[in-house]
Amino acid sequence: MSIDKTLHDARAALSGIQDGDSVAVGGFGASGLPTTLVEALLDLGPRDLHIISNNCGADGFGLSRLIEENRVAKFTLSYLGQNQTAARRYLSGDLEVEFVPQGTLAERLRAGGAGVPAFYSPTGRGTMIEFGGLPRRYTSDGDVALESRPRRTETFNGERFLLEEAIVPDFGLVHAHRGDRWGNLRFRVTARNFNPVIAMAARTTIAEVQELLPLSSTSGDDVHLPGVFVDRVVPVADEGEAVDPVPSSAGVRT
Amino acid sequence: MTWTRQKIAAKAARELRNGETVNLGIGLPTLIPDLVPPSLEVVFHSENGMLGVGNASPDGPHDDQLINAGKQPVSSVPGTSFFDSGLSFAMIRGGHVDTAVLGAFQVSQQGDLANWMVPGKLVRGIGGAMDLVLGAKRVIVTMEHVDPAGDPKLVDACTLPVTGHGVVDVVITDRGVFDIVDSRLYLREPAPGVSADDLREVTSARFLPTTD
Numbered sequence: 001m002s003i004d005k006t007l008h009d010a011r012a013a014l015s016g017i018q019d020g021d022s023v024a025v026g027g028f029g030a031s032g033l034p035t036t037l038v039e040a041l042l043d044l045g046p047r048d049l050h051i052i053s054n055n056c057g058a059d060g061f062g063l064s065r066l067i068e069e070n071r072v073a074k075f076t077l078s079y080l081g082q083n084q085t086a087a088r089r090y091l092s093g094d095l096e097v098e099f100v101p102q103g104t105l106a107e108r109l110r111a112g113g114a115g116v117p118a119f120y121s122p123t124g125r126g127t128m129i130e131f132g133g134l135p136r137r138y139t140s141d142g143d144v145a146l147e148s149r150p151r152r153t154e155t156f157n158g159e160r161f162l163l164e165e166a167i168v169p170d171f172g173l174v175h176a177h178r179g180d181r182w183g184n185l186r187f188r189v190t191a192r193n194f195n196p197v198i199a200m201a202a203r204t205t206i207a208e209v210q211e212l213l214p215l216s217s218t219s220g221d222d223v224h225l226p227g228v229f230v231d232r233v234v235p236v237a238d239e240g241e242a243v244d245p246v247p248s249s250a251g252v253r254t
Numbered sequence: 255m256t257w258t259r260q261k262i263a264a265k266a267a268r269e270l271r272n273g274e275t276v277n278l279g280i281g282l283p284t285l286i287p288d289l290v291p292p293s294l295e296v297v298f299h300s301e302n303g304m305l306g307v308g309n310a311s312p313d314g315p316h317d318d319q320l321i322n323a324g325k326q327p328v329s330s331v332p333g334t335s336f337f338d339s340g341l342s343f344a345m346i347r348g349g350h351v352d353t354a355v356l357g358a359f360q361v362s363q364q365g366d367l368a369n370w371m372v373p374g375k376l377v378r379g380i381g382g383a384m385d386l387v388l389g390a391k392r393v394i395v396t397m398e399h400v401d402p403a404g405d406p407k408l409v410d411a412c413t414l415p416v417t418g419h420g421v422v423d424v425v426i427t428d429r430g431v432f433d434i435v436d437s438r439l440y441l442r443e444p445a446p447g448v449s450a451d452d453l454r455e456v457t458s459a460r461f462l463p464t465t466d
Contacts, residue, residue, distance in 0.1 A: 030318070077379060078379055081379065082378075099377075099379055100380070102339070103389075106338075107344075110340040127384060127418070128416075189304070192336055192338050193303050193338060194339045196340065
């Protein structure tokens with residue numbers, strides 16, 4: 001029997017995701033967002049999810065659809081941006097939001113994948129991140145129901161650092177340019193972003209890939225994320241890519 | 255006469271030093287790559303995993319997946335590299351980015367920066383700002399001198415939630431260029447036709463003239 005992580009049905013690839021699970025989703029805005037898997041998650045229907053992602057999408061698209069369809073109890077993110085759906089629900093008590101500095105989010109996920117339970121970081125020193133008190137959930141009357149907790153700190157070399165804990169999500173949904181049946185992944189340009197650290201961190205990682213390659217066609221040097229971190233691979237049609245990608249004059253390697 | 259956004263960005267571009275690695279925040283800072291003098295070679299970093307960011311919104315067909323921190327399409331340049339968010343923030347937090355240029359709601363005379371939240375009104379989130387202000391060796395703020403209500407943004411103390419304490423080194427507004435050195439604010443250059451007294455009326459921070 002050979003190792004074959006490939007699944008051709010996106011919904012089947014998400015089997016096991018239950019109400020209340022934590023799901024980390026790759027992407028920076030729409031770049032590198034696993035749109036097919038997010039659609040499938042919406043179709044599948046689990047509720048009370050804890051979503052972890054850098055952003056929550058634009059109104060009406062991607063992860064915002066999960067919020068609109070009442071599937072999300074809690075959202076951990078670094079930047080909500082102009083999303084009105086998330087902002088409204090946060091302020092009216094329908095959505096718990098945990099704001100995390102982007103670098104801390106990336107490192108908490110990396111640490112989760114790397115078996116490092118906690119680490120110290122300077123980020124947020126002297127802010128509400130360190131001291132707590134940032135509203136996480138409001139009541140329907142607009143009072144604060146739950147606040148962020150203060151971070152423990154330690155001093156190294158005369159400076160104060162915040163103790164941050166690893167994130168180990170139940171599931172991770174990632175997007176890659178190329179993959180193979182061992183789960184090896186290769187990314188394109190800035191669509192890489194959070195996908196590798198989420199693939200590392202999640203207990204079960206599902207990767208959608210634009211191109212599924214035979215094992216023999218890739219050199220080990222072409223692998224950006226080794227397949228050991230990936231459990232399921234779903235080939236999807238090209239999406240979100242412009243018809244005529246602009247090559248740089250130096251010929252950026254893809 | 256106040257400076258335009260283009261002029262502010264051009265002044266920020268002239269602060270950059272040859273060979274620096276520079277992170278650009280969203281909004282006005284994205285105008286900077288086009289305005290760097292041809293005598294300088296600078297490497298632009300984008301928090302979402304790119305070194306060697308070229309012009310924003312290049313003409314013609316573009317690659318939807320190739321974007322900057324503001325989620326605008328950008329071009330790459332010869333020497334570009336791509337990497338993941340873990341490595342991107344290792345570069346930032348580990349002190350490998352020389353200069354960060356970003357916007358602000360408020361900057362205090364000691365160099366405190368508030369740019370991520372207006373309680374009860376606006377919570378866009380933090381993004382990479384808190385990492386950047388501590389990791390970058392030099393922080394340049396580009397902003398309007400007063401807010402839409404006409405209130406000063408260069409203040410004696412930040413009233414909005416802080417992004418970082420004592421982190422800002424240079425402030426460039428539509429009315430002047432300021433330096434913050436050892437927790438003191440110095441006026442380096444007012445905009446044409448703007449006097450120090452004019453500035454005092456729209457600045458609640460205390461500032462000194464630059465002494466060379």
